[in-house]
Amino acid sequence: MFKLDRKLITIGMTLALSTTLSVAAASTACIPGVYKSKPGAIDGGVIYPRENGVYTAYRYNTQSTKGVNFGRTPTANEIKAWDVDARPDGKGLPDGEGSVEDGDELFDAQCAVCHGDFGGGGKGYPQLAGGNQAKDKNGVVITLKNQRIKPGMDAPKRTVGTYWPYATTLFTYIRDAMPYAHPKSLTNDEVYALTAYILAQNEIKIDGQEMDDEYVLNKEKLMKVVLPNKDGFYPVIDGPEGPANVKAFFADRAKNIGMGTRCMKDCKDPSSGPGEKGLPAKLMKIKYEMKDVVPPYAFGKDLPPETDAGSVSKGEKLYDSSCKLCHGNDTMGAPRVGDASAWAAVMKKGMDKVLVNAIKGTGGMPPKGGNTDLSDADIKTIIEYMVGASK
Amino acid sequence: MGKMKIKAKEKGGVVKVKAMFTSVMADKEEAEKKKIKPEFFTYIVAKANGKVVFDATTSGFMSENPLLKFSFTGAKKGDELEFTLTDNNGKVTTGKKKIK
DSSP: OOHHHHHHHHHHHHHHHHHHHHHHHHHHHTTTTTTOOOTTTTTGGOOOOGGGGGGESSSOOOOTTTTOOOOOOOOOHHHHHHOOOOOOTTTTSOEEEEEEHHHHHIIIIIIIHHHOOGGBBBBBBBBOOOSSOOBOSSSSSSGOOOTSSSTSSSSOOTTTTOOOSOOOOHHHHHHOOSSSSSSSSSSSSHHHHHHHHHHHHTEEEEETTOOOOOOEEHHHHHHHHHOOTTTSSSSSSSTTTTHHHHHHEEEEEEETOOOOOOSSSSOOOOSSSSSGGGGOOOOOOSSOOOOSSSSSSOOOSOOOOOOOOOOOOOOHHHHHHHTOOOTTHHHHHSSOOTOOOHHHHHTTOHHHHHHHHHOOOBBOGGGGGTTTOOOHOOOOOOOOHHHHTTT | OOEEEEEEEEEEEEEEEEEEOOOBOHHHHHHHHTTSOBBBBEEEEEETTTEEEEEEOOOOTSSSOOOEEEESSSSSSOHHHEEEETTTTEEEEEEEEEOO
């Protein structure tokens, strides 16, 4: 029965398969954005457009949210419990005060075990003070531009003094997340004291005034703190122009994020990329190869060449593989290597006769010891070794 | 060179001292790599009431921004502890702190 229907089944299978394939091809073409890279897409990948000319690397849900139940309006108490942050301008900071000296005591007792003495950093925990606050002519902290991989350069140290933009977040962070083992255990006064101590260790001046031990920090003074790296972030997201700045920044990804199109063919060809004007091809080569390795990298894949030099001579090697079975001991009746009298008797015949016997076989010994692959010269080398080793 | 961070506390006749100094502590080899001038402390001395309580001859072996800890007896609260640092370029820095 199967034999009868075989032709039909084959035709049916072919039809079904072709239908599936064509449907799959059609559906692929229908999905917007897939496999259709547009110029400017991150890393030459897929993009999904949103409104206002903005696009993302992820699929954007365009479904209507009408009729979806988003929950209820939060109560005033819930908002109060959630709204605990402090803005850069100081809005949201609680009342309280604390001196640098109080902060010193608290820091030694609760913080220095991880963050190090004077906030100098501990293993695996952030450094709070230190680092070079020197800036270049554009107002950028110089060490923050250093690349970690570049030898002979200090890695950027991101401390409160060199990296943080606003001191008010220092207050809220300590209050909500520190000490690590038991957060939210400090009072507002204690948090003000710790904030004062950390700012003092970073040599921050408030209103031009240096923070000595007796300096007392409170809400009004914390609002006035200007940290060195305040303007070191881009795009500027603060203020009424913030959203517009962000939009403008992400509108030109190729320039601002530094990602362009990925080269997929003819990358080696100088005429494929900017190479047309005598510039290098799109394909980039490794600029700094690792050469200072001892011993140097080997690129060959063959084994090191065999040398005759060494403790094992060629004759001994051949003897080991072809002759040792009989000549290695007395049981086979062959003259044993190392037996001086036996070999003296053999050598009485003369080297030429011994060689002929070895090649053609004599008595119980097969020609060439049974290994006919050996050349006559090899046999001579072996005999010389055996005689030499038996003196 | 930033300011010296010194902390000295007296308890039961013993004064415990912690101090941190700002310096790159780059010896000749390290300075060559970083393309800067060699700069490291060669001598660190601490005096209380004019009496030497701690001194050390140092070099690039110490880390950047070195931290010192030691304790001594024979000083009381309110006395002044004075650090004098000499670096390889002959620069001398001093810092004072009252013992608490």
